[in-house]
Amino acid sequence: MAKQKKQPRPKAVTPKGFRDYFGTEVEERKEMLEAIARVYHRYGFEALESSAVETVEALGKFLPDVDRPNEGVFAWQEDDDGDWLALRYDLTAPLARVYAQFRNDLPTPYRRYAMGPVWRNEKPGPGRFRQFYQCDADTVGAPSVAADAEICGMLAEALETVGIPRGDYIVRANNRKVLNGVMEVAGVLDPTDPEKFAHERGIVLRAIDKLDRLGTDGVRALLGEGRQDESGDFTKGAGLSDEQAEIVMAFMDARREDGPATVARLNELVTGSAMGIEGVGELETIAELMDAQGYGPERFIIDPSVVRGLGYYTGPVFEAELTFEILDEKGRPRQFGSVAGGGRYDDLVKRFTGQSVPATGISIGVDRLLAALRAKGRIGSEAHGPVVVTVMDRDRMADYQAIATELRRAGIRAEVYLGNPKNFGNQLKYADKRNSPVAIIEGADEKARGVVQVKDLILGAKIAETATLEEWKDQPAQFECPRDGLVEAVRKILTAE
Amino acid sequence: MAKQKKQPRPKAVTPKGFRDYFGTEVEERKEMLEAIARVYHRYGFEALESSAVETVEALGKFLPDVDRPNEGVFAWQEDDDGDWLALRYDLTAPLARVYAQFRNDLPTPYRRYAMGPVWRNEKPGPGRFRQFYQCDADTVGAPSVAADAEICGMLAEALETVGIPRGDYIVRANNRKVLNGVMEVAGVLDPTDPEKFAHERGIVLRAIDKLDRLGTDGVRALLGEGRQDESGDFTKGAGLSDEQAEIVMAFMDARREDGPATVARLNELVTGSAMGIEGVGELETIAELMDAQGYGPERFIIDPSVVRGLGYYTGPVFEAELTFEILDEKGRPRQFGSVAGGGRYDDLVKRFTGQSVPATGISIGVDRLLAALRAKGRIGSEAHGPVVVTVMDRDRMADYQAIATELRRAGIRAEVYLGNPKNFGNQLKYADKRNSPVAIIEGADEKARGVVQVKDLILGAKIAETATLEEWKDQPAQFECPRDGLVEAVRKILTAE
Numbered sequence: 001m002a003k004q005k006k007q008p009r010p011k012a013v014t015p016k017g018f019r020d021y022f023g024t025e026v027e028e029r030k031e032m033l034e035a036i037a038r039v040y041h042r043y044g045f046e047a048l049e050s051s052a053v054e055t056v057e058a059l060g061k062f063l064p065d066v067d068r069p070n071e072g073v074f075a076w077q078e079d080d081d082g083d084w085l086a087l088r089y090d091l092t093a094p095l096a097r098v099y100a101q102f103r104n105d106l107p108t109p110y111r112r113y114a115m116g117p118v119w120r121n122e123k124p125g126p127g128r129f130r131q132f133y134q135c136d137a138d139t140v141g142a143p144s145v146a147a148d149a150e151i152c153g154m155l156a157e158a159l160e161t162v163g164i165p166r167g168d169y170i171v172r173a174n175n176r177k178v179l180n181g182v183m184e185v186a187g188v189l190d191p192t193d194p195e196k197f198a199h200e201r202g203i204v205l206r207a208i209d210k211l212d213r214l215g216t217d218g219v220r221a222l223l224g225e226g227r228q229d230e231s232g233d234f235t236k237g238a239g240l241s242d243e244q245a246e247i248v249m250a251f252m253d254a255r256r257e258d259g260p261a262t263v264a265r266l267n268e269l270v271t272g273s274a275m276g277i278e279g280v281g282e283l284e285t286i287a288e289l290m291d292a293q294g295y296g297p298e299r300f301i302i303d304p305s306v307v308r309g310l311g312y313y314t315g316p317v318f319e320a321e322l323t324f325e326i327l328d329e330k331g332r333p334r335q336f337g338s339v340a341g342g343g344r345y346d347d348l349v350k351r352f353t354g355q356s357v358p359a360t361g362i363s364i365g366v367d368r369l370l371a372a373l374r375a376k377g378r379i380g381s382e383a384h385g386p387v388v389v390t391v392m393d394r395d396r397m398a399d400y401q402a403i404a405t406e407l408r409r410a411g412i413r414a415e416v417y418l419g420n421p422k423n424f425g426n427q428l429k430y431a432d433k434r435n436s437p438v439a440i441i442e443g444a445d446e447k448a449r450g451v452v453q454v455k456d457l458i459l460g461a462k463i464a465e466t467a468t469l470e471e472w473k474d475q476p477a478q479f480e481c482p483r484d485g486l487v488e489a490v491r492k493i494l495t496a497e
Numbered sequence: 498m499a500k501q502k503k504q505p506r507p508k509a510v511t512p513k514g515f516r517d518y519f520g521t522e523v524e525e526r527k528e529m530l531e532a533i534a535r536v537y538h539r540y541g542f543e544a545l546e547s548s549a550v551e552t553v554e555a556l557g558k559f560l561p562d563v564d565r566p567n568e569g570v571f572a573w574q575e576d577d578d579g580d581w582l583a584l585r586y587d588l589t590a591p592l593a594r595v596y597a598q599f600r601n602d603l604p605t606p607y608r609r610y611a612m613g614p615v616w617r618n619e620k621p622g623p624g625r626f627r628q629f630y631q632c633d634a635d636t637v638g639a640p641s642v643a644a645d646a647e648i649c650g651m652l653a654e655a656l657e658t659v660g661i662p663r664g665d666y667i668v669r670a671n672n673r674k675v676l677n678g679v680m681e682v683a684g685v686l687d688p689t690d691p692e693k694f695a696h697e698r699g700i701v702l703r704a705i706d707k708l709d710r711l712g713t714d715g716v717r718a719l720l721g722e723g724r725q726d727e728s729g730d731f732t733k734g735a736g737l738s739d740e741q742a743e744i745v746m747a748f749m750d751a752r753r754e755d756g757p758a759t760v761a762r763l764n765e766l767v768t769g770s771a772m773g774i775e776g777v778g779e780l781e782t783i784a785e786l787m788d789a790q791g792y793g794p795e796r797f798i799i800d801p802s803v804v805r806g807l808g809y810y811t812g813p814v815f816e817a818e819l820t821f822e823i824l825d826e827k828g829r830p831r832q833f834g835s836v837a838g839g840g841r842y843d844d845l846v847k848r849f850t851g852q853s854v855p856a857t858g859i860s861i862g863v864d865r866l867l868a869a870l871r872a873k874g875r876i877g878s879e880a881h882g883p884v885v886v887t888v889m890d891r892d893r894m895a896d897y898q899a900i901a902t903e904l905r906r907a908g909i910r911a912e913v914y915l916g917n918p919k920n921f922g923n924q925l926k927y928a929d930k931r932n933s934p935v936a937i938i939e940g941a942d943e944k945a946r947g948v949v950q951v952k953d954l955i956l957g958a959k960i961a962e963t964a965t966l967e968e969w970k971d972q973p974a975q976f977e978c979p980r981d982g983l984v985e986a987v988r989k990i991l992t993a994e
Contacts (some may be wrong), residue, residue: 012595044885353509
């Protein structure tokens with residue numbers, strides 16, 4: 001009952017950084033999620049839908065570029081007990097919580113897929129929203145790199161299933177252990193004291209992750225003293241010496257003409273680091289398993305420049321990139337870039353349980369993937385709207401509803417016009433706006449004669465584009481049919497298309 | 498990189514009042530949402546997915562039992578501009594915001610359906626969660642009660658589509674205008690000053706809405722001085738005099754043996770109130786239109802005890818109730834109750850635009866509906882898990898992956914065991930926990946001979962229940978087949994079921 005009369009009117013706006021999705025946008029996303037879920041399911045993964053809300057302590061702080069508490073997430077405090085709750089920022093942190101909570105009842109390995117929105121409390125930008133969809137699959141409790149290879153192969157199959165053909169994407173893999181080996185060689189990681197230099201390594205990681213955006217010089221600056229951006233803002237660097245920085249730069253640049261050559265180069269770079277050598281070996285095994293599954297270098301490569309920004313990865317990391325160009329807002333061609341990423345995170349469950357639980361997984365950014373397919377014109381064609389039954393006599397709504405009901409029972413999408421029927425032109429304008437294929441007209445005269453008028457709006461639109469006045473007058477796009485032949489007449493128009 | 502070593506371990510718990518959904522629970526809900534969406538779509542409704550987050554001012558305060566600001570919703574303040582944001586508590590308030598925002602681009606009437614979680618910051622209770630799914634359809638910009646009748650008919654069709662047969666549910670309708678007419682007659686509504694007695698009417702509305710829970714005496718107490726519950730808490734009443742309260746009580750009790758008799762009784766009760774008489778007329782028209790669509794009194798009735806708790810309704814309100822009994826936690830039979838509700842809310846868009854925009858719609862509580870179908874045993878049978886390819890030799894993962902890939906390409910759900918393969922018993926225990934129909938075994942010997950062992954776990958389980966030791970030894974549930982006849986052998990087991 002709370003009326004708001006005395007208050008100023010609320011603004012009808014989507015909150016900043018959020019957006020609404022209409023009609024086919026919603027249906028196309030639903031279809032894509034379904035298609036990916038079917039692939040995950042066929043690989044033996046089970047559905048999980050965890051709550052959108054988590055305790056802040058369960059989520060942990062793994063988002064990149066987050067320095068102060070609760071930054072990066074939408075969080076609030078509970079009234080009764082003061083607990084902090086937050087919207088999930090991905091589907092991986094909730095999985096770690098779920099597995100830790102229900103591990104005695106779940107099978108091990110636990111293979112689960114999940115899809116749904118996640119939320120990031122970040123500065124919104126063009127094409128960058130604070131709510132977006134992810135579609136994940138993860139294997140918890142599987143220490144073997146065979147699990148990582150399976151995830152990479154499944155990712156490739158999911159992309160091909162939703163309409164990204166071979167050649168239009170590449171799955172790239174790297175290994176945090178190799179990066180750590182390089183850090184050890186460079187003297188910014190001490191295996192006997194893993195906490196030492198953790199802050200510096202964090203800066204290095206985030207710098208490499210931004211290679212695309214900052215270029216080699218930008219990353220180099222962040223490895224050293226720091227970097228000033230165009231706006232004049234200064235970001236403090238990791239403080240590495242020139243020699244140290246060069247080792248890291250050499251790592252990023254370690255990709256060679258093929259897998260074996262890259263592996264050889266990486267082995268050179270991590271000489272002396274046991275962890276680094278182990279990491280290179282894992283990459284080699286993954287590449288072999290991918291090859292055995294038929295995923296050769298045109299679909300899968302080892303690429304040392306991939307690191308992924310999230311703080312929780314401990315082993316192999318992967319990324320799927322679309323390799324075709326699209327035009328940006330200004331009409332310039334650019335690479336579309338990454339649409340999926342993931343990796344191994346052996347310590348995420350351990351946070352809760354104290355026991356190490358190996359895990360690996362992938363997250364597909366469904367909204368970016370949809371944007372890519374739309375940019376390529378592969379989805380987004382507008383479907384026809386419903387058949388519109390017009391209202392000639394507002395006292396005979398029951399008759400019009402009966403027509404719509406008959407069409408629906410025959411599987412034809414249909415509705416009665418429910419706006420103010422006084423102006424017939426408005427009814428046809430409505431049918432046009434809904435992209436309706438057919439309008440049905442039953443006035444008193446038609447009713448008395450047991451017929452209806454059927455207006456073929458598809459043909460009508462074609463004629464309107466090309467017809468002469470004479471042809472137009474003949475109105476061949478509108479015809480009369482017996483009331484009991486209506487469904488057949490409409491179906492004929494719909495299938496003629 | 499942020500390790501949490503020095504901090505206490507976070508607790509792995511779903512936040513209070515939230516829950517996680519696993520496997521078939523997720524899939525069953527998805528199927529139900531799909532089925533309802535197909536009905537809505539066939540009726541000409543378009544999909545809309547608005548953001549989960551709204552500004553608090555856009556949401557407004559329409560939740561029942563909400564006295565202080567922001568109660569009932571999960572809300573937080575933005576860092577930069579201090580705006581308050583909140584999670585949506587239903588799908589109707591966001592629709593009003595979307596329509597007001599995009600009304601120049603949307604068709605009128607705008608028919609949209611939406612589905613997704615909504616959040617309520619309420620005290621959780623048994624079976625009462627703070628996140629749950631709704632599946633809505635609304636028509637905005639349609640003043641005619643034909644729109645209300647269409648919604649009621651579509652609701653009935655949606656329920657029957659998801660497995661609630663005729664006879665197991667009833668759609669009940671009432672009209673806020675009739676209630677307001679009764680209030681006018683009772684002297685708690687002055688048509689020349691709508692704000693007067695608004696507080697008292699709010700209490701009356703919420704009291705009637707709780708008839709199920711509080712019974713006649715409880716409602717009567719709330720109409721008068723107030724009511725003390727079992728815990729001793731006192732709820733202040735509307736302060737109506739005995740005569741006034743009796744008029745309201747008579748309204749709640751106005752249902753008669755059939756529609757026309759109920760209409761006649763309502764007309765008696767609202768004598769002298771123009772608004773009340775208009776409301777009764779609308780109910781009559783809706784009942785006629787429902788009847789014409791074939792929804793007779795076994796599926797649709799006028800019931801004056803239906804009011805719906807939300808504050809924004811202005812005309813017809815409806816509710817779908819399941820009429821069968823289920824057993825509660827203590828094994829006692831009880832009515833399942835309401836699974837869907839809705840009504841007309843002509844002022845919700847006006848809050849934003851200043852112009853009246855008539856609207857009506859329905860919301861199906863999908864989680865309650867699923868609980869009802871599970872309680873009746875109509876859904877919830879467990880499906881088989883994936884075929885499990887066991888690992889006999891960890892150096893031959895590529896071989897095992899090839900077997901799984903072959904099965905998947907044939908459309909068979911399959912996976913390689915990715916846990917530690919050392920203990921073969923654990924692999925079979927895993928297959929059992931996953932409810933796998935088949936396990937595949939390929940040791941070095943089988944590999945050399947070009948065969949695999951196929952373990953029929955469905956048959957195996959049957960034998961384990963009934964077989965003698967002799968029969969058990971024969972292991973007829975396990976057989977050998979040529980490696981290249983594997984897919985055929987597995988398919989035979991799966992289809993034999």
